[in-house]
Amino acid sequence: MMLQGLLVALALLPAVASGQQRVSFDSLDRDAAGAPVALAADWFPVAGRQPAPAVVLLHGCGGAYDRRGRLGERMRDYAGWLGAQGVAALVVDSLGPRGEREICTQRIGERRVTQANRRRDALAALAWLAARADVQPDRLGLIGWSNGGSTVLAATNLTQREVERAAVRPSFAVAFYPGCEADLKRGYRPAVPLLVMVGEADDWTAAAPCRELAGTDRRIEFHAFAGAYHGFDGSDPVRLRRDVPNGTRPGEGVHVGGDPAARERSRELLADFLARRR
16 A cells, blocks of 8 residues: 555656756654655756755655646745755655555544654655765754644654654754644653744644644744635635634634745745754
8 A cells, every 4th residue: 555655646746947956765663564765856956065064854645746746836946946045955745655645634633644744754654865975964954844844843853762862953943833732742752943934823733733833942932923724825816725624613614825925034034944954
């Protein structure tokens, strides 16, 4: 099943863009038969500067690819933006290799790709980067959105034994509008400096738990944007998704869409955060 899902996902993908490379490596996660889950990823190396800092980009519940099988606009946008600043990017697909296209419409607690799965993917991606000659192993980062933002928390929480014992850790992490409840309840002890950015009006992953989480450690920088919804850094207009069973009002749907002011400001904050890690 896992192999079939990976083959289907790879078959749907078109030829990669110039400079973009299709790569694969094993997750720290195992499938039902006990074999490592083979991950598919898109690698955006930095031209000229070697070795370069690098980040793992972690997609949301909708997956890394759009309906046409292309790498999603958000992933392409950030990979390009990072590359222009001399930072390489690795976009890891956690869904296709496990036979899933999206998990947004699956109820939390019933999702077939869990945060434990994704945490192991993120840790394996960091190890893959650290082993490359064209990457600076002491300047690695994690950036995630929504479900991927929650993965950032899960992969940097030292109360998780896998994180505490990881051979490779990032030097910084960024979470856009993550779900913070699980790590807040568990107790969050950050392994690295963390930037969290949320929308005050977010009715999918609420801002309040993230604000509370940020208050537990001074290494967590927190920014909330007034009037902004989930996905504020995107370019699509705000819309109501009634197919999402989760959110602050389960069964009523959630709002998703871009906010130009929040998008611009979040990019400024991200640039400043990264600059301070160089």
